[in-house]
Amino acid sequence: MSARPPSAGRTAIALACAAGPALAPALASAQEPALPAVVLDEQVIRLPRAEAEGRPPATITVVDRSTFEGEAKDVGQLVSAAPGVVVEEHGGMGQLTTVSIRGSTPDGVKVLLDGLPLNTAFGGGVDLSTIPRAWVDAVEVVRGPEGARYGAGALGGALNVVTRRPSAGSWSLETGGGSYDTARVAAELAAAVGPGSLMVAASADTTGGRFPFRLDPGLPGGPTVAAMRENAEARRAGLLAKLARPLSRGRLDALVEVSGGHRGLPGFAASPTPWAWQDDARLLAMGRVARFGAIGPATLATRGHLRLDRLDARVTGPRDPPVRQRGSAAGLALDATGSHAHGVLSASLEASGELIDADGLGRRRELLGVAAAVSEDLALAGGRFRLAPAVRAERAGRFGGVSGTLGLGARLGPALRARASVGRTFRPPGVAELHLQQGLLVPNPDLRPETAVAVDAGLVADGRAGLVAVTGHLTRYDDLVVYEPSDAFGRLKPFNSGRAMASGLEVEGATAPVGGPLRASARGSYTFLATELLRGAPAEVGHWIPYRPRHRAVLRAALAPGPATAHVELHHLGRRYRDRRGVNPIPPSTVWNAGLSARVARHPDVRIQLEVLNLADDRTLTDGLGDPLPPRTVMITLRAGSTPQENAP
Template structure:
């Protein structure tokens, strides 16, 4: 992997030994990781058994972040970069290990979200106020999830009801006329607390800032308005059987600049719903039956444009445990519909997935294979194999290989720019990692290379109905890199950090892929002083190119953030955050402004 070190790279290179040094000197405690994740294999799995590169963001981290959008939280994790066309309500891209934004499969409470117009989820549509937990899987996972998971999988979860009754009301405000009001309740009811529930509503507003400070664009402020709600209900039928239902809604209106005189606005609608039955049918057989649906709408005015994607998913998953052995078998059906005048098209995918996992002494093995039958393209096979070896109680080595694919969107095939002959984009990934842990301290280094063929790009006219240009399978991409990550408790301070050195490039031209840096890093420290939890954070990124030709340069940047939270009374807590403390000017998309220094203060009432 050839990566030339710029000034940013030299700064980042200094961080990598610090990240490892932070964890290498943690020898004081011996507790093991006990948290579990479901994203890696679609089954509950202890963190200590993972063979995948996974990050978890919990409720407390989200609460103290003071962030406005989900993407802002993700940007502080290893391997993730974010680009945005202006403020929080505008078009947002999330690059996982440098992969295209459409190459990440996204689920909300198990409900798949996608756009058959742009490809991938529209991140600005997801209301952070309703999110309680985030799991991020880096690396291909199509052998488990089917189409789209070339770069990885991100699962978002709303709050689940816990024993008792837990109401809350929160209010906050900040720079750019930003305001947030939220309320909700969660708890349990019935005999033996068999029924659990969580309900939440939120309203967020912002006057915003001028998203495009160029002479050809409207100089007005570009704000947003968001109204969201969610419900999560569960019923334990008996000790072995359970029903869960989820619902989420968000309506977002945001302003953007597309002309000098018009007040351009976009309206987003997101709806998700899911019903899941889980049954422990025998001592060794667990089954899950799930039906989900999502609807994503994007429309603009006064220039009229509207696109709507509906997605239905049906899953029957089985787990068979025999001692050290776990066998999985799943049947899945996905149905997509795109309405984008004059397009009104459907497609479906039927999949069968098989898996095997073994944990025997120091050895861990996981194998997955899947066959998907697409109504447009026919059959597609994907597979993955991962192996882990526990060198001793602290050190562990892992390695994996996997293939993945993403079918072209209905818009890429049937719009005026589309070609019906487009083929699925495919990938082959290899990676290896070394992990160290001691109590609450940890360190890891992960090396990966992901090669994508049949990459769909927008090229010259010819073959489609447009004289402007057409979508084509003309490109090949390679995403390779190394990620360092670490965490350590040093006295009263909890330290964490990550450094990514990567080379996302177009293999045909040798150029760097647009809006992705070759180096980016995050470093943070938290402590408690006089009853107040305080923290500081640095986010750094090297320069990027805004276009595929690598002629428009976006400068590198370093941001410093401060945050604090404390309990100001028995049932009241206060959170405050300053992002971009030095008021650094930077861009993640050419001609689009960023917020500058931002202050947010919030108060929450939640009875203890």
């Protein structure tokens, strides 16, 4: 890990790199010509590098994949390194994985792949386990009122999964395996295509998912009995292609992703479903053409996307036919960006459509949407102060609304910055939430749009020794949707729990590597989240939002002596409740992980990694629904590549 000096927390925001909130960051950022730029403070907290990025409306943690290169971490585990988030793994490896930010439901988090929204009309939030881990270069965790910049649905925040960039001549091959019949393989190759680059990547994962655990057949805290988790196997494979090609006074970027998988649905620990299963498949295609100086100093960009989804599942009974669902979505947008003496002005127009069909629906459902957004990023008083207003008007089907944010930032000293923001966002119910059965999720036709009004403020101290950031926030949710168990088969149903409040404190820090032969470093995060139901049944008012812990902490310490590295991690999750009345608690849990890695060759770069999850072999760990999580898990990974990776723990 390396720490940057205070001056490194600034960046030149080029005209073409600020082309709107839905722009694919990984596609839009490389090799664009020098254009009029405004130097703006940053307030991004990167792991492992301590950097501060000056986007006032939100606090951003960028979890860099190179930090965890070779480790058996999926997208959900990478995201869990950031404060303010709760990642829920519903049953272990390859099973449904969702994320909550600042007390939101999974539906209240906008998830993007290279800027392309993955949230679909199926609802229930995005399943992070469907994003192949081998393709991930970084995950940007945006916390705060971000609906005006990322679109409806970003109530608690947004995740942007950035895939690897094309780099002509680079290649990599990774293979590994471990406990519970788990095996993984991935390959990547990039080549020059004329003046541009094309990258193709493929991956495949499989796990048997059969593991021992301790079942509590009675009341929580009572005696447990040995049991075996069955029907939890999972398989997934995918293919990714990315093209980046400069044009005359412009640039072309394109992406195609195909992925799919199968998994068993084991059900509740006390009510297993050995006959339940789910198959899914997804096709994503995205393109962007930018013209620099199209109208005076302004840059115009046209972008389009296409998404096809398929979901088949047997969830109702061993003799019942599978539920079959099909979805498709397409969108077209025009972005305009221009700089002026004090900042950058951006505007966008978008149109989209989504279709969904399923057995027994009677007719195909459709959801048409339009949106218009304007944002300004001002640097005042020589860059000491920031002002960033943004507004977005949006309509999806019969639901519409306006999202807005106002961000403020100030540079208080060479290594100290302050920021604050206030915003309002909304999320319309999806077609599937209103009308369709969807795997483990069942519909509720009476849902209303969620809304959120939020304010946050924070301080960032970023020096040569490392970084410390503290952020406080307060959010009021109206018509908040909470997923809860609805039957003995493990299915979840969304409910509007009325009005709720979430407030808290987020702390994170990262040290620079200490000099000497050991190169020791540490980083971590702590989240305090107080939630309260403000409206609902008398027995519910005043209680916590279900599944939201009050305390959460992550700590990682590492040594990097020469070609070897070693690390140990602590993950603590505080007490939470499964119900809105606060009578069914989930006890707190603490999990230790550890790993060792070594470089065995430089040309090509070859590394071997040993990782142990749940080091203490705690067999009583459960997810939010009370279903078991895997005991001690051992994974070994061998990776070879053309480009040496930075040896940073």
